[in-house]
Amino acid sequence: MTDALPARDDTIFAPASGSGRAAVAVVRISGPASGCALDLLAGGRPEPRRLSLRRLRDPESGDTLDQALVAWLPGPATATGEDMAEFHLHGGLAVRTAVLRALARVPGCRPAEAGAFSRRAFLNGRIDLTEAEGIADLIDAETEAQRVQALRQLDGALGRQVAAWRETGIELLAGAEAALDFADEGDVDEDGLDAALSGRAAALRDAIRGALADGRRGERLREGFCVVLAGAPNAGKSTLLNRLSGREAAIVSDIPGTTRDAIEVRCDLGGLPVVLVDTAGLRETEDAIEAEGVRRTHRHIRSADLVLHLVPPDGEAVTEGLSDIPALLVRTKSDLATGAAAEGGLTVSAVTGAGLDALLDAVQDAAAASLGRGDALVTRERHRDALSRAAAHLDRVAAAPAGFPPELITEDLRLAVRALGEVGGHVGVEEMLDRLFAGFCIGK
Secondary structure, X not given: OOOOOOOOOOEEEEEOOOOOOOOEEEEEEEOOOHHHHHHHXXXXXXXXXXXEEEEEEOOOOOOEEEEXXXXXXXXXXXXXXXXXXXXXXXXXXXXXXXXXXXXXXXXXXEEOOOOHHHHHHHHOOOOOHHHHHHHHHHHHOOOHHHHHHHHHHHOOHHHHHHHHHHHHHHXXXXXXHHHHHOOOOOOOOHHHHHHHHHHHHHHHHHHHHHHHOOOOHHHHHHHOEEEXXXXXXXXXHHHHHHXXXXXXXXXXXXXXXXXXXXXXXXXXXXXXXXXXXXXXXXXXXXXXXXXXXXHHHHHHHHHOOEEEEEEOOOOOOOOOOOOOOOEEEEEOOHHHOOOOOOOOOEEOOOXXXXXXXXXXXXXXXXXXXHHOOOOOOOOOHHHHHHHHHHHHHHHHHHOOOOOOOHHHHHHHHHHHHHHHHHHHOOOOOHHHHHHHHOOOOOOO
């Protein structure tokens, strides 16, 4: 997949399970010395791909470390594409520590850094870059929809589609290069070739742009649906945030202007990630710190997916900065209202809980309409950038007039194929690998 990237000749090991007290702790080993580690600690290699009960011993002192299940997984048909071994230990900290210390004394073995196993799987062609990103997203998934989206990517949904597009692009490039090579042959119908090439390039461009026209659902699902609570001071924003989040996340006071900076709380709402943002009250003020809070409130409003516009009894709606943003009018403190209920919007009380179910349903419906349920194909800005560049190059090919220099058409096709290759990690990925795999767990 990435022949320019160096092969690994060392062997890595790390716990592949949690660090706390548990019934079982799994230690994973990958690399050419995996078999040697089994020989030294477990007294030999068991039958491949079967768990065998062995007594683990320190290779220097011969002291017993544990009675464990061990597995021998010869490459290349393994998760990393290399020889691998696993120790399934008793889950005590002392046992795990003793085994890891013994492995460190095996020649050629060293502790793994974050993401090292997944990185080797990528380098050895077992997964492409989109699948590696799917692993990272699965580790970070907090909600059901995020889990579904990460699994789709790990299963290769994006990788397979981009590979098919890239194959079509390679066919177009080969045809263009052949036409260029035989342009001086009298029996070559250049007009026919140009028309066919233009039509196929346009069809490929349209398919890519169709995937990009998703409202950025994939990226937004990874980041969370942003709901900003906005309104005048003492509209009940902080009280409502605390009630919706189920904890005292924000300070509540009758003193106007208590909230000076935004407070964010992440929630799982019907399997969707929602970020609730409490903000400073919107009003004119001479206080420099509060004025900065108001300025930040406007910034959060402009970037919000949905604004909950809170208005207390006898209060007036704030219109500045809210006209062009998706907003839901919420009339708060219904338990304190004395007159007839105002018309329009939802009426809630953060104290009694009245109306909160309807409010949560409305927010969930808005989030579901915006994010989907994990079915987006494009999930990262990196994917979107590469696909957008590929579509732009194909657009130039499709729009090329008759007599356009074939060398330029061929170059645009080559750049389109290269951009598609970046998505799966076929080209131009070395600079991003450290950043990607650094976010993984040790042992993954």
